[in-house]
Amino acid sequence: xxxxxxxxxxxxxxxxxxxxxxxxxxxxxxxxxxxxxxxxxxxxxxxxxxxxxxxxxxxxxxxxxxxxxxxxxxxxxxxxxxxxxxxxxxxxxxxxxxxxxxxxxxxxxxxxxxxxxxxxxxxxxxxxxxxxxxxxxxxxxxxxxxxxxxxxxx
Amino acid sequence: xxxxxxxxxxxxxxxxxxxxxxxxxxxxxxxxxxxxxxxxxxxxxxxxxxxxxxxxxxxxxxxxxxxxxxxxxxxxxxxxxxxxxxxxxxxxxxxxxxxxxxxxxxxxxxxxxxxxxxxxxxxxxxxxxxxxxxxxxxxxxxxxxxxxxxxxxxxxxxxxxxx
Numbered sequence: 425x426x427x428x429x430x431x432x433x434x435x436x437x438x439x440x441x442x443x444x445x446x447x448x449x450x451x452x453x454x455x456x457x458x459x460x461x462x463x464x465x466x467x468x469x470x471x472x473x474x475x476x477x478x479x480x481x482x483x484x485x486x487x488x489x490x491x492x493x494x495x496x497x498x499x500x501x502x503x504x505x506x507x508x509x510x511x512x513x514x515x516x517x518x519x520x521x522x523x524x525x526x527x528x529x530x531x532x533x534x535x536x537x538x539x540x541x542x543x544x545x546x547x548x549x550x551x552x553x554x555x556x557x558x559x560x561x562x563x564x565x566x567x568x569x570x571x572x573x574x575x576x577x578x
Numbered sequence: 579x580x581x582x583x584x585x586x587x588x589x590x591x592x593x594x595x596x597x598x599x600x601x602x603x604x605x606x607x608x609x610x611x612x613x614x615x616x617x618x619x620x621x622x623x624x625x626x627x628x629x630x631x632x633x634x635x636x637x638x639x640x641x642x643x644x645x646x647x648x649x650x651x652x653x654x655x656x657x658x659x660x661x662x663x664x665x666x667x668x669x670x671x672x673x674x675x676x677x678x679x680x681x682x683x684x685x686x687x688x689x690x691x692x693x694x695x696x697x698x699x700x701x702x703x704x705x706x707x708x709x710x711x712x713x714x715x716x717x718x719x720x721x722x723x724x725x726x727x728x729x730x731x732x733x734x735x736x737x738x739x740x741x
Contacts, residue, residue, distance in 0.1 A: 435653055437615040442654045445608030446661025450670060452601020453593070455662050457678045458741055464731030469590045470598035475705050477602025478609070482710030485610035493614075501617030508698045508708070510715040517697020518722030520689050525723060526730025528686020529678060531701040532694060533605075533622030535687075536655050540662025542673030548680050549687035556691020557626035561638045 434498045448478070449537035457529030457538070457546075464526055524556075608661075609706060612654075619711070621703025622658070623694040625651045677741050693723070 452474040453459040463471035489503040496503065508514075525531055530538070530549045538546040587595075612620045628648035630639040666673060694700040697719050699708060708716025 430650075434616060435650065437612060438620075438650045438654050439657045441608045441612035441615075441620065442657025443608070443661035443664065444604050444611065446658035446663075447665045448601045448604025448606075448608060448661075449658065450601070450662040450665030451604060452598050454601065454605075456674065457676050457683075459593075461678070461731055461741065464728050465735050466728075466732075468592055470593055470595065473595055473598035474602035474605065475701070475709075477599045478606035478706040479709040481603050481606025482609050482613070482706055483712070485606075486613065486710055489614060496613075496615060496617035498615045499617055503613075503617055505711050505713070506619060507711060507713045508715045510718065513696050514698060514715050514719050515722050517693045517695070518719045519693070519726050521693025521697055521700065522723030522726025523730050524686040524689025524691075524693055525701075526686075526727035527689065527734065528682045529731075530683065530686055531622075531690060532626065533658060533700070533702040536622065536625075536658040537662035538676070540659040540664075541666045541670065542663075543676050545676055545678075545680060545683060549683035549690075552684050552687020553623075553626055553691035553694075554630065556688040556693075557695050558630055558634070558691075559688070560692045560695045561627065561630065561634075561636055565636055565638045 430499065437498060445533070446537045446540055449534055450541055454534045455537040455541045455543065457534075460525070460529035460531075460534070464529070605702070606706060606710070609702070609710075619703075619707045620654060621699050621707055622655070623700035623703055625655045626691060627695055679739075679741070682739075697723075 449455050452470075454471070454474055459468065460471060462468040486503075486505070490505070493503045495501065521531075528549055530546065532553060535546055535550050535553065539550070591598075609620055612618055624644070624647070627639055628644040628651045630636075631644045631648055634640075690700070694703075697704070699716065699719065701720075701723075704713075704716040704719045709720060
């Protein structure tokens with residue numbers, strides 16, 4: 425479904441959800457890389473309550489929607505778990521992401537929110553994320569290409 | 579209550595617990611509202627790839643799922659920025675700038691960008707939405723990045739990198 429077909433209500437809900445999400449990231453201090461680094465260095469375990477509080481909230485709502493609900497009103501999409509498949513990329517990606525998170529204290533959602541608290545140096549990290557996302561896309565495309573050439577040569 | 583419990587809480591949570599738990603609840607609520615209305619499980623990191631489809635012809639970034647979602651993902655991301663700004667001017671302590679060294683942002687940012695896309699999600703996609711969905715894939719991803727991040731941050735601290 426294109427955005428036009430989804431309509432104004434859809435976009436307004438995205439805005440509302442994003443505002444609450446960003447407000448929460450500000451309130452929880454996750455928009456401050458220093459606080460994340462403090463957690464990783466065992467100086468302040470507050471982050472556990474952030475992730476825990478968020479996951480419990482989504483967990484309860486997701487479960488209720490699946491049990492009681494049928495379809496999402498704005499898109500007609502079925503409620504239901506759309507789980508991501510497991511393969512070695514999940515672990516490889518986790519290691520690379522973890523290294524980056526440990527070095528910078530920054531993850532995507534918190535980085536956007538960080539801009540909202542006035543932290544302009546975070547633009548370096550956001551720029552870096554785009555570079556990283558582009559590099560992995562380029563690398564995977566090249567790999568798929570050479571794999572395809574390899575099989576056709578056989 | 580004995581004197582030991584508050585002492586332990588103080589040392590584990592020098593900045594208290596309320597801000598963290600309330601903030602987490604709102605992060606979950608933002609995700610939940612979008613899910614209830616649209617059925618979409620909104621992670622924050624797909625924005626990176628879907629936005630690249632505006633400027634790159636690479637087929638990888640122009641998959642239907644990115645092209646059809648890129649507009650609302652931009653709106654979602656700008657709303658996250660705005661939400662944090664609203665917090666800052668209402669309940670916050672005013673505008674704030676990090677003192678973490680720029681090289682950490684640059685190197686960390688690139689690795690986060692690579693890792694989140696290879697690993698199919700980030701702290702919100704796996705950590706909040708995936709764990710909330712009781713996804714085994716997400717539990718493995720979260721455990722992996724937590725352990726590695728703790729190791730790396732402790733190593734940097736031991737090497738005297740601060741902040």
